[in-house]
């Protein structure tokens with residue numbers, strides 16, 4: 001793929017040792033210091049009628065890969081209205097446990113990751129629970145050249161076993177043939193063993209972003225290697241052998257460039273899921289975050305600006 005040659009030109013290697021990077025971690029090992037920031041739009045940016053400044057929002061999203069709206073959305077209904085206007089999708093909760101979650105791109109083990117990932121904070125956790133963002137373009141640029149070469153030559157292989165309740169919900173059908181045929185169009189190898197759906201996806205750790213066509217390191221590698229987080233989501237894992245040195249390098253970089261969102265009620269986050277990975281710090285107390293996996297449609301401004 002032509003875009004991958006950019007990695008060779010852009011890759012400049014890491015400048016800090018793993019030891020140095022440890023100072024960036026908090027007790028959860030998920031990055032205590034903010035890396036490159038993401039823009040926050042607040043009430044000062046609202047348009048005259050109190051409306052959300054959609055052009056500004058989209059401009060910032062394309063520029064930075066994620067944008068935070070603060071003191072601009074008053075309730076969940078307004079949030080859903082905004083998602084429907086720009087990149088609609090199904091409303092869902094987030095992983096319910098209080099554990100931290102390793103960085104991942106949303107649904108990158110499924111074959112059909114959404115374009116946009118939305119979050120809305122109904123209630124922040126009492127302690128911890130920050131969502132972490134990490135720009136995959138920055139990670140790609142900072143990988144060692146030999147690591148880039150490894151990922152260019154070595155696909156990530158994800159395998160997943162999904163129970164009947166989950167697959168029926170996800171595919172909105174109980175027709176197994178239909179499901180297998182849909183997965184085939186996504187290049188996912190799939191079969192049913194009894195009522196369990198087994199899938200296998202071969203994909204690259206390095207992808208091209210939707211806007212800007214930049215190379216990005218975006219995938220679910222770290223999450224798939226984390227046995228706790230993996231068990232929280234479902235039965236899936238990574239079948240590709242990744243050398244420890246490479247896992248450490250990737251983890252070090254994500255810690256260095258992690259950006260924590262210190263949630264406030266009403267915060268809304270719009271993430272370019274083709275570029276920016278997300279994770280979470282562990283937390284205590286009730287935490288209520290709504291998520292929407294948004295798909296850009298031709299009606300939205302997002303699709304119009306494919307540049």
Ligand SMILES: [Fe+2]
Pocket residue numbers: 104105106107278
């Ligand atoms: Fe996620």
